[in-house]
Amino acid sequence: MTIGIGLLGLGTVGAGVAEILANPEGRHPLVAELALRRVAVRNLERPRAAPVAAELLTTQAEAVVDDPAVDIVVEVLGGLEPARSLILRAIAAGKPVVTANKAVIARHGEEIAAAAAAAGVYVLLEAAVGGGIPIIEPLKQSLGANRIERVSGIINGTTNYILSRMAAEGADYGAVLADAQRLGYAEADPAADVEGADAADKIAILTGLAYGGSVPRQAIPTEGIDRLDARDVAYADKLGYVVKLLAVAQRIDSEPDGDKASGDPDALLLDVRVHPTLLPRSHPLAGVNGVFNAILVEGDPVGQVMFYGPGAGAGPTASAVVADILNIAGIRQATLPAGPGGGPVGLDPLLAAGSWRRCRLIDGALTTHRNYVRLRTSDEAGVIGRIGTCFGEAGVSIQSIVQFEAHNEAAEIVVITHEVLEERFRQALDAIAALPEVQGVAACLRTL
Amino acid sequence: MTIGIGLLGLGTVGAGVAEILANPEGRHPLVAELALRRVAVRNLERPRAAPVAAELLTTQAEAVVDDPAVDIVVEVLGGLEPARSLILRAIAAGKPVVTANKAVIARHGEEIAAAAAAAGVYVLLEAAVGGGIPIIEPLKQSLGANRIERVSGIINGTTNYILSRMAAEGADYGAVLADAQRLGYAEADPAADVEGADAADKIAILTGLAYGGSVPRQAIPTEGIDRLDARDVAYADKLGYVVKLLAVAQRIDSEPDGDKASGDPDALLLDVRVHPTLLPRSHPLAGVNGVFNAILVEGDPVGQVMFYGPGAGAGPTASAVVADILNIAGIRQATLPAGPGGGPVGLDPLLAAGSWRRCRLIDGALTTHRNYVRLRTSDEAGVIGRIGTCFGEAGVSIQSIVQFEAHNEAAEIVVITHEVLEERFRQALDAIAALPEVQGVAACLRTL
Numbered sequence: 001m002t003i004g005i006g007l008l009g010l011g012t013v014g015a016g017v018a019e020i021l022a023n024p025e026g027r028h029p030l031v032a033e034l035a036l037r038r039v040a041v042r043n044l045e046r047p048r049a050a051p052v053a054a055e056l057l058t059t060q061a062e063a064v065v066d067d068p069a070v071d072i073v074v075e076v077l078g079g080l081e082p083a084r085s086l087i088l089r090a091i092a093a094g095k096p097v098v099t100a101n102k103a104v105i106a107r108h109g110e111e112i113a114a115a116a117a118a119a120g121v122y123v124l125l126e127a128a129v130g131g132g133i134p135i136i137e138p139l140k141q142s143l144g145a146n147r148i149e150r151v152s153g154i155i156n157g158t159t160n161y162i163l164s165r166m167a168a169e170g171a172d173y174g175a176v177l178a179d180a181q182r183l184g185y186a187e188a189d190p191a192a193d194v195e196g197a198d199a200a201d202k203i204a205i206l207t208g209l210a211y212g213g214s215v216p217r218q219a220i221p222t223e224g225i226d227r228l229d230a231r232d233v234a235y236a237d238k239l240g241y242v243v244k245l246l247a248v249a250q251r252i253d254s255e256p257d258g259d260k261a262s263g264d265p266d267a268l269l270l271d272v273r274v275h276p277t278l279l280p281r282s283h284p285l286a287g288v289n290g291v292f293n294a295i296l297v298e299g300d301p302v303g304q305v306m307f308y309g310p311g312a313g314a315g316p317t318a319s320a321v322v323a324d325i326l327n328i329a330g331i332r333q334a335t336l337p338a339g340p341g342g343g344p345v346g347l348d349p350l351l352a353a354g355s356w357r358r359c360r361l362i363d364g365a366l367t368t369h370r371n372y373v374r375l376r377t378s379d380e381a382g383v384i385g386r387i388g389t390c391f392g393e394a395g396v397s398i399q400s401i402v403q404f405e406a407h408n409e410a411a412e413i414v415v416i417t418h419e420v421l422e423e424r425f426r427q428a429l430d431a432i433a434a435l436p437e438v439q440g441v442a443a444c445l446r447t448l
Numbered sequence: 449m450t451i452g453i454g455l456l457g458l459g460t461v462g463a464g465v466a467e468i469l470a471n472p473e474g475r476h477p478l479v480a481e482l483a484l485r486r487v488a489v490r491n492l493e494r495p496r497a498a499p500v501a502a503e504l505l506t507t508q509a510e511a512v513v514d515d516p517a518v519d520i521v522v523e524v525l526g527g528l529e530p531a532r533s534l535i536l537r538a539i540a541a542g543k544p545v546v547t548a549n550k551a552v553i554a555r556h557g558e559e560i561a562a563a564a565a566a567a568g569v570y571v572l573l574e575a576a577v578g579g580g581i582p583i584i585e586p587l588k589q590s591l592g593a594n595r596i597e598r599v600s601g602i603i604n605g606t607t608n609y610i611l612s613r614m615a616a617e618g619a620d621y622g623a624v625l626a627d628a629q630r631l632g633y634a635e636a637d638p639a640a641d642v643e644g645a646d647a648a649d650k651i652a653i654l655t656g657l658a659y660g661g662s663v664p665r666q667a668i669p670t671e672g673i674d675r676l677d678a679r680d681v682a683y684a685d686k687l688g689y690v691v692k693l694l695a696v697a698q699r700i701d702s703e704p705d706g707d708k709a710s711g712d713p714d715a716l717l718l719d720v721r722v723h724p725t726l727l728p729r730s731h732p733l734a735g736v737n738g739v740f741n742a743i744l745v746e747g748d749p750v751g752q753v754m755f756y757g758p759g760a761g762a763g764p765t766a767s768a769v770v771a772d773i774l775n776i777a778g779i780r781q782a783t784l785p786a787g788p789g790g791g792p793v794g795l796d797p798l799l800a801a802g803s804w805r806r807c808r809l810i811d812g813a814l815t816t817h818r819n820y821v822r823l824r825t826s827d828e829a830g831v832i833g834r835i836g837t838c839f840g841e842a843g844v845s846i847q848s849i850v851q852f853e854a855h856n857e858a859a860e861i862v863v864i865t866h867e868v869l870e871e872r873f874r875q876a877l878d879a880i881a882a883l884p885e886v887q888g889v890a891a892c893l894r895t896l
Contacts, residue, residue, distance in 0.1 A: 016749060020593050028592035028660070029804045030797060126590065132750040134582075134590030141589065141778075142574065142582030144476035145468050145770030212476070284756065287735055301464060301763025302580040308732065308754040315749025322593030330589075330798035335783050349478060350778035356477045 001336075003329050004037040006070030008061050008086055009077040013100050013127070014039070015050035016318025017074060022051035030326050038064040040077075065090045072328055074321060075099040076127075084108050087123065091115045098324040100127035100317055106201035106217045109208060110355075117354055120347055122331075124324035129202040130155060130293045132316025133309035137323070139209040139297070140353045146299030148210040150250040155202045157291035157311040158193035159225050159245040161185045163233070163276075164289040167242060172230045185291060195224035196245065196274040203247035206295070207272050210249060213359035215272055221364055223275040232374060232443045235404060235414050241278040241372075241447070242286045248273055256366040256421075267358035271367050278372050278416075278447040327351065365423040370399070370447035375413045375432065376439040379406040383437045387413060390435065394428035396420045410439070416447055449784075451777050452485040454518030456509050456534055457525040461548050461575070462487070463498035464766025465522060470499035478774050485517040488525075513538045520776055522769060523547040524575075532556050535571065539563045546772040548575035548765055554649035554665045557656060558803075565802055568795055570779075572772035577650040578603060578741045580764025581757035585771070587657040587745070588801045594747030596658040598698040603650045605739035605759040606641035607673050607693040609633045611724075612737040614681045615690060621676055633739060643672035644693065644722040651695035654743070655720050658697060661807035663720055669812055671723040680822060680891045683852060683862050689726040689820075689895070690734045696721055704814040704869075715806035719815050726820050726864075726895040775799065813871040818847070818895035823861045823880065824887040827854040831885045835861060838883065842876035844868045858887070864895055 005021065007014055018039070024032040039052055040061035058064060065073055065086055073090035075097060077083045083104045090097045092115070099105065105112065105125055116123045126136045130153070139151075154160050158180065165176045177194065180186035192198045200222045208214040225245050233243050252269040279286045284306050288294040293311030298304050310316040331348060377383045384401055391398050397418040404412040417425065432438055453469065455462055466487070472480040487500055488509035506512060513521055513534055521538035523545060525531045531552045538545045540563070547553065553560065553576055564571045574584045578601070587599075602608050606628065613624045625642065628634035640646045648670040656662040673693050681691050700717040727734045732754050736742040741759030746752050758764040779796060825831045832849055839846050845866040852860040865873065880886055 020749065026595040028798070031593060133753055134586040137590045138582040138586055141775055142585045142771045143767065144774045145479060145767045147474040299767070301468065302767035303758045303761070303764055305581055305755070305757030308756065310751045310753075313751070316751055319591065319593045319747070319750035323590045326592045326798060327589055330796040331779065331782060334779060334794045334796040334799075336794050346782045346784050348778040348782040350476070350774060351782075 001333070002033055002035050003332070004069045004071045005034050005325065006037055006064040006067055006073045007039040008064055008073065008075045010039050010041045010048065010050055010052065011076065012314040013076040013317045013321065015048070016314035017076065017321050018050045018052050020318055020322045028326060030329050031322065033329065034325060037069040038067045040064045061086055062089065065093065065095070071095065072325055073097050074325065075101055076321065077101065078103065080104055080107060084112070087112055088115055091119045091121055091123065094119055094121055096122040096328045098124050098321055098328070100125070100321055102128040102198070102201040102205060106204040109205065110214055113354060117352065122328055122347065122351055124327060124351070125205070126324050127317045127320035129205055130295060130307065130309065131311040131313060132319045133293055133295065133307050133311065134323070135206070135295050135307045136209060137327070138307065139206065141350045143297060143299060143302060144350060146302050148251065148297065148299045150248065150298045151206050151210045151295065152246055152248045152285065153203065153206065153293065153295035154244050154285055154288050155247050155293050155295065155311065156193055156199040156245055157293060158186045158190065159199070160288065160293070161291045162194070163225060163243055163245065166230055166233045167237060170230060170234055173225065173228055194226045196222040199245060199247040199274045203249055203272060203274060207249040207270065207359070208355065209353055210297070211251065211268055211270060211359050212356040213268065214355060215270060215359050215361050219361050221273045221275070225276050228276050229443055232372070232445060235374065236278050236372065239400065239402070239414070239416065240281050242281060243276050243445070244279055244285060246275065246277040246279070246285070252362050264358060264360055267360040269362050270359050271362045275446055278445055280448065283448060365426070367422050368419050369422065370419050371417045371425055372445040372447045373415045373429065373441060374443040375415070376442050377411050377413050378437045378439065379409050379411040380437055383411070384413060386435055386437065387415065387432055390431040391415070391417065391428045394424050394431065396425055396428045412442070449781070450481055450483050451780070452517045452519045453482050453773065454485055454512040454515055454521045455487040456512055456521065456523045458487050458489045458496065458498055458500065459524065460762040461524040461765045461769065463496070464762035465524065465769050466498045466500050468766055468770050476774060478777050479770065481777065482773060486512040486515045488512045509534055510537065513541065513543070519543065520773055521545050522773065523549055524769065525549065526551065528552055528555060532560070535560055536563055539567045539569055539571065542567055542569060544570040544776045546572050546769055546776070548573070548769055550576040550646070550649040550653060554652040557653065558662055561802060565800065570776055570795065570799055572775060572799070573653070574772050575765045575768035577653055578743055578755065578757065579759040579761060580767045581741055581743065581755050581759065582771070583654070583743050583755045584657060585775070586755065587654065589798045591745060591747060591750065592798060594750050596699065596745065596747045598696065598746045599654050599658045599743065600694055600696045600733065601651065601654065601741065601743035602692050602733055602736050603695050603741050603743065603759065604641055604647040604693060605741060606634045606638065607647070608736065608741070609739045610642070611673060611681070611691055611693065614678055615685060618678060618682055620678045621673065642674045644670040647693060647695040647722045651697055651720060651722060655697040655718065655807070656803065657801055658745070659699065659716055659718060659807050660804040661716065662803060663718060663807050663809050667809050669721045669723070673724050676724050677891055680820070680893060683822065684726050684820065687848065687850070687862070687864065688729050690729060691724050691893070692727055692733060692736070694723065694725040694727070694733070700810050712806060712808055715808040717810050718807050719810045724893055726893055728896065731896060813874070815870050816867050817870070818867050819865045819873055820893040820895045821863045821877065821889060822891040823863070824890050825859050825861050826885045826887065827857050827859040828885055831859070832861060834883055834885065835863065835880055838879040839863070839865070839876045842872050842879065844873055844876045860890070
């Protein structure tokens with residue numbers, strides 16, 4: 001039984017998919033039953049290394065979706081439009097969709113999921129998070145018995161590459177970014193990566209899968225690494241930490257008092273965020289370096305499980321895309337009717353991954369966490385004491401307070417707090433900033 | 449739609465499964481549709497903490513399988529019999545099976561798979577390898593686009609706990625084993641763990657899934673950690689390595705000449721083995737400590753992906769068992785007929801994971817790998833030179849040769865070779881053992 005594949009896009013990932021389909025030998029035998037039927041490209045004339053017959057190419061993306069020989073539509077265009085419209089068009093035609101497009105799923109996921117559920121087709125997206133790492137499928141099909149406590153991940157390879165080199169070389173952000181751009185690890189316009197939007201798209205997707213309900217993508221507090229100072233990476237190292245751009249989604253079981261008013265008391269309260277974070281060197285994610293990604297899932301009763309691998313690249317991403325195609329082909333085989341007139345009649349609820357719970361974001365001021373703060377102060381006796389007193393008066397308990405360097409009558413004092421309510425921590429910081437000996441709060445980072 | 453679960457065994461894992469089924473809240477909504485119908489135990493009188501109504505218990509395991517209210521049979525008895533017979537009985541009755549039993553699958557997997565294929569039912573076994581770590585499902589459903597090059601894993605928690613403590617404390621194997629037994633990390637009879645049989649069972653299972661064909665379990669070369677000397681752990685550390693009990697399955701693409709005679713030239717040639725192995729400290733598996741497990745899968749085009757988590761324990765293992773139950777329940781929902789008279793008509797070939805290729809084991813003498821050798825020698829000038837010459841004459845290239853200690857006219861010399869044919873390495877070792885200055889080959893370990 002041959003299954004016709006329509007490919008929207010023949011860039012890096014699309015070419016990787018075509019490569020796998022053209023060379024099924026040694027892979028799962030189902031791969032040999034997939035046949036590329038039509039491929040949408042922007043420019044027919046561009047020379048291509050991908051093993052795709054010229055007559056399959058078209059500039060009419062709709063024609064790929066509409067082609068009766070196309071059973072599964074694979075969207076690897078990226079971006080919001082026309083990706084969103086083409087995905088919806090495929091769903092409307094009753095065709096399952098495989099996409100690698102985190103942006104469109106993070107922003108239009110609910111619309112797409114609703115359309116897919118109504119039409120009874122699958123929209124699979126293993127490649128949208130973590131490149132080649134199986135993480136979507138395991139969250140949907142292997143961890144369903146768990147109450148997920150937390151999902152935390154290094155899910156942007158560009159920033160992890162930059163941070164790894166900043167840590168290893170003591171180099172500045174700007175210099176490493178320029179080098180990463182030269183080497184192809186960062187794009188010419190790196191904003192989506194370094195400002196955290198890409199990681200926020202991905203944690204939005206993981207949140208929906210882990211908790212069975214979505215949170216508004218735009219409401220996810222997001223901080224990138226673009227203002228990170230090499231000094232903080234170095235000080236963190238001296239204190240036994242590494243700095244990583246972490247995307248976190250965490251359930252909040254005991255609702256803070258002040259949050260009761262914000263409505264929908266039945267919704268699961270979640271703390272979802274993206275920011276540079278200090279990880280103790282013993283943390284499972286601390287050793288993830290370079291362009292590698294890793295996602296740590298904590299749940300009851302499984303405990304901690306981690307998924308590690310290449311977060312991007314043609315081959316790994318194509319591996320994930322074809323995995324999704326195979327899953328659709330596999331379940332199609334299971335639902336094939338014995339005789340004529342039958343047909344697939346339902347969706348596997350795990351694979352379809354509909355939402356089954358309402359979720360909402362906690363007010364940031366009511367979250368509790370540990371903090372790293374770097375203060376610029378004058379180099380006077382008693383400064384540490386006065387800073388400690390400010391924290392103490394605000395009820396902020398301190399794990400360590402260290403003076404790092406002092407010259408020209410200036411010093412740098414680094415404080416790591418215990419877990420504390422954000423509101424209270426901000427009060428303490430305001431009081432500290434008002435001290436005459438304190439010239440400024442130079443950096444403030446979350447700490448695990 | 450309620451799905452009836454029959455549980456064979458109410459030990460640690462069985463109780464963990466009952467616990468999840470009794471508390472579906474906050475888990476995937478499909479969990480709430482699973483109902484425990486009947487539970488086989490050995491002794492009805494034994495007091496139990498598991499949330500199971502007394503009237504569900506029976507000592508007649510067959511009655512659980514045969515109960516018409518039981519839709520899915522969950523085998524968590526362990527051991528070969530009666531597990532094998534009960535699994536086959538369930539299959540014959542057309543009931544899907546979920547098992548956590550690596551021994552029965554490693555030894556009777558082909559018989560069970562053939563019966564399952566004939567009856568058109570699933571036999572799922574996520575819990576059989578890696579405890580709570582999703583590894584079976586990802587191998588079956590997320591990595592099918594790949595040509596798998598190698599699967600290497602730390603898949604026995606007991607030995608990894610012992611090795612981690614030997615490395616951290618410089619302690620002897622015997623002392624740590626005794627302590628591990630006291631703490632419940634090793635069984636009273638630790639043979640299956642420390643001699644490598646448990647890891648061999650598991651790599652046999654992973655091999656079948658990764659390569660689509662099985663190898664005879666008894667033919668897998670297996671060496672445990674029971675003869676490992678603390679000195680070798682310490683010397684490895686000094687040279688930048690950690691010692692782990694590694695289970696490896698690797699495809700051999702270029703067939704060595706001497707192996708042509710061994711028949712079935714069309715079968716995929718595999719090197720499958722279990723043994724203590726030196727890993728460079730930078731290797732992704734090197735940081736896996738304590739009772740944690742991790743499996744590294746290397747494939748084309750995905751590259752390296754690693755799965756890490758708790759390799760045993762009631763909660764993690766139950767998480768994996770219930771994941772399998774959910775998968776069966778989910779696909780059941782997808783194949784439910786719209787009208788009466790229909791029914792599931794096929795199996796998802798990915799989930800069913802039948803074999804699709806013949807595999808065979810390479811002759812051990814024809815494998816190539818790096819080696820660590822510890823020699824006891826007399827403390828004389830020129831010994832290192834003569835040892836080096838022996839290796840050189842046999843064509844064995846050396847990476848490092850270090851004399852470690854010398855007292856009482858005795859020395860210890862540690863050699864790490866480059867990659868070399870096992871046959872040739874053995875020839876060199878024979879020549880070295882015959883040197884008058886060499887008192888003996890004290891240890892010989894594989895090195896990555």
